[in-house]
Amino acid sequence: MNRKLNNIFKYLLVSSAVLFLVAVWIIPARAAVDGVMTSNLRYTLTAKPGYISVPDGNSIYMWGYAVGNGNMQYPGPTLIVNQFDTITITLNNELTVPVSIVFPGQTSAVALSGSPGLLTKEALPGGFAQYRFTASQPGTYIYYSGTMPELQTEMGLVGTIIVRPNSNPLTRAYSSASSSFDREYLYLLTEMDPAVHDLVNKGKMDQVDTTTYHPVYWFVNGRSLPDTLLPPLYPTLPNQPYSASPQIRVGDRVLIRMVGAGRDLHPLHLHGNHHQLIARDGRLLSTTGTTADLAEMLFSTSVAPGQTFDSIFTWTGENLGWDLYGHALTDPLVSGFGAGDEVFVQTTLNGGITGGATQLQINTPAAGSWPATAAFRAIIWSGGGFPGSAREVVRLKRTSPGSSTFNILSRGREDTSASAWLDGDSIVYTDHGGPMPVLLPDQQFLTNGMFWSGSPFLGSTAPLPPGEGGFNPYNGFFFMWHSHSEKELTSNNIFPGGMATMAVVEHPDPAIAPFSDIPHITIVAP
């Protein structure tokens, strides 16, 4: 998939002029949310009709915000701005009804021109309205139409604003280090009742009753599974430019920006690990404003309409019960697997412990973030560099949650010279659990999916029968991120579909998994 993806990127770079893009800005080696930046603090959006595709083959009539004179798009363009920028947005209206934009969370937002309406000033059909706000605080925000919102948000007039912090704009969501990230992805969640769209398309808008609204399609970033897996700006989805296909490395801090843009609540579940909710409505969950000390570890986040949530997801493989790297306890590290990659939390032993101990006391603060109840792998060594000459591999488990005393479940050596643990020895907690003894059946008995690489182990591949595989060249680990309201995993009653996508965890070594992660940032200068 990734090689294909790269080809598509090249195609898109060539074709960008067609899309009214002034430039494509590439941030190397860091996946950022696709979106639109402005070089002169101005955006021009146009509300216009168009059609989107859904996976069951249907085409649905939509209203959306276009960039300038570009395609109607669903959702509207993700506006990426910098903290303290004062942004002016001109909204042209090519619809037959008034339309507007409201900016919840932008307390300075004012409507400069337009026809006064119930929530803000509106652009009349054929006319325009203008808005201005100063992005005083970083974060994830929503925008949508404030005119007949019960109909117009359903019709597609929704979008995201990302305000990058003044400091560390490319590595943090907020000024706090708690919000630092290696990659970021947008999850704008919507649902749809196609009957409403049919009526509007047929000119029977007066027959729409939004109180009997019955959604049967569900979307992430305007696409349903499996379209969520297609790359951004995919040619056959001209009005659904945004992908929702996280590609992350082991140990990455992945920022997930969740936006509830529909009318229903959606429990968004990120498989693989819990995620840490660090902000809501564009405000860090913090008592101090400096660290996200009120962050919550969540299995799923209930994404409510109009609200935004920022979460940090880190894939560790913790509690899988087997080792995705294919390790036996005492196996040497996988080729190319650098020391820095395996060290997640490092601390120092601070008690003289003998080699025959069955328990280990680790009081240092770093150990506080180690698993509360699960067994985990730790490596202990003494002296200089890592991987140095002396180290031991152990599996540890707390004697009770919160305790700083750990039972030593098993113990082995990766080298021959270590026999006793001394005060001052280093210890690292890694994600390596234990071996998984797998005896694969003969290939002739297998039907392999396109995402199967021939091996369950991260980074390992094996020969495949002709015609098999190919979507997973670096042997990533795919799992579903989705709404946990299972009904929403369908597209008009067809499973699988709806509000779901596949995230892939790749090997941490770029040499093994050299995937590309170029964001599609377009810069407009109206």
Next chain:
Amino acid sequence: MTNKILMKLTLRFTLILVLLVLILAGSPVLTGVASAVTYNLTADVTTKTMPDGTIITMWGFACTNGTGGCPTTPGVVTVPGPQITVPVGDTTLNINLTNNLPEAVSIVIPGLIQTAGRSPQPFITDTQSRARRTSFADVAATGGGTQSYAWTVKPGTYLYQSGAHPQVQVQMGLYGAVVNDSDPGDAYGSASTIYNSSVPLIFSEIDPVLHAAVAGQGGASYGPGGTMTSTIDYFPKYFLINGTPYSAEKPPVSLGSAGDRVILRFLNAGLRELVPIINGIYMTLVAEDGNFYTNPKTQYSIMLAPGKTVDAMITNPGAGYYPLYERRLGTTNAGATGGGMMLSLQVAGVTQFALNVTTSGSGSGTVESASMPGGINCSSPGATGSCTASYNTGTEIRLVAKPAADSGFLKWTGACTGAGDCVVTMNAIQSVNAVFRLKDRIGIYRDANGSGRWYLDNGTGLFNGCGAFTALDACLIPFGGLAGDIPVVGDWNGSGTSRIGIYRNGAWHLDSGTHVFPVAATVSAFGGVAGDIPVVGDWNGNGTSKIGIYRNGAWYLDDGTNTFPPIATIASFGGEQGDIPVTGDWNGDGITDIGIYRYEARQFSAGGYWYLDNGTHSLASVTPIGPFGGLPQDIPVTGDWSNDKKTDIGIYRVVNNRAWWYLDNGSHIFNALLPVPMGPFGGWMTDKPVTGHWY
């Protein structure tokens, strides 16, 4: 810092005032003394009128002459029920419930410990012989039964509601807010919850089908064997905040002044999760379900589950209006946009100005505010309803005029002009008047042996007899009547009503409204050459009709001075043999345009062609509409049949002494099927069709 000190001083002063008032009132309730407060509530039936006129039967509570904060006169039944304010320091709340409803009722307060009246009963035995509980607490029986309850109170915001048959009774309206503060002006005894004003916001919903079934309306009934057997099919159509859905007349909710601290108390008495949002204000969420948060949350939105209460503090931003609405978008009234759970929060400016709205004209209609913060819903006649509201200086208000079915909206006078939406900027006291006129209707001028008779239709398209105009047709007799008199119709004084007139050989008898002929003041010597055809229109768009002469292709249009020839002359538009001049506002700009109806013997499409001036006064540049009409006896008529302010075309056609009116619906289709003619109305040999927005 200074602000805080000031706030404290203010609060201290307020506290002293409150104490003084309490002492003077002889109330037994004193701050700091643990005591009880008692409310006497009566559950009874009431109704609510929704903005679309639907009347909903509700069940609510009245506060009847209680000792704690209730009015001294027995209160009216309201939904939500009266706010139960437990005075600062009181630790016990007593409620004495009297039940006048057709079902047993109880009261529960989730979040407070109930100490009396809390037995979950009675049991009923269902059709499968199972004992089932019907209430979370002791009930007050139907027919005036009573029950006493008590709770131990702690500071917070709580929802009280019926605990009996709750899936029906709560929906029917048996809910309200309980509020208890820790200290005067301080909700939870924390510096973060000191407030200047407290704004309860109770969210609820109405499914009218359920209410009609419970009330037994329209043959509906609720319960086993009824037309509605459960609340499973729950489709609310009305979405209320504090018992009212948004509509144009709903005034903004005051938050006080800039910098004030306000506690917003959110309560969800509905059956669905709600997400209230305020555009432009971040709230600090300080408590949930009456429990103070050690660590408050800062959000612009609140996930408000059914039965939940959330307290949020705000510091008022600058003067202005801040919309609060529900983001699951129950922002409709029975499906119509611009309603539901929405309101404007007002931070008052130093200066406010009043907006006064009135209506006038022959027609009727309503003027509504269509923009934040609402407050105007003013109807004909004159100024009925919410016709005056005050706004912060600089507020822009958009008013829309909605004519009644039989009327059209003509124009604004006062602070607005023209016929579009009216936007007034409240930089001064503003007065706006909306002129409604009745739709253009048909009529007949009949020369009956020297007596000019006018039969003006009342809108039915049929002759209903002469008499009171709304039920019958207006018959104005005599007015004119000489052979050669030509009837003319116009709004001679700009009142919004069409008046009749007679053109007699260069003299114009224009009715002043008295229908007395001949009129006192005649315009003379305007036209008068044989073959002159009188035309009428508002040539300059100032709102009054003016006269004119069509003379063989040349148009002499009066400039208001009644001097002939006028300055404004169109040298040539039409002029062929058989051309008939027509006038109307073809483009809806308020200025009457000219036109020519001409029979053309085109191959395959012979008929009447309408050359409606496009502003160039060049007939050659006009693409004619047609064929529309075409029989030799057809007479072109014009009028705004659709009430879109643009003049439409039509044909008056006599067949067998009966006149049929073919009025274009905008499609310009004229065939055997369309347009469906009105009539018969008229048809005598001497009859001349007239159109106007009569009286």
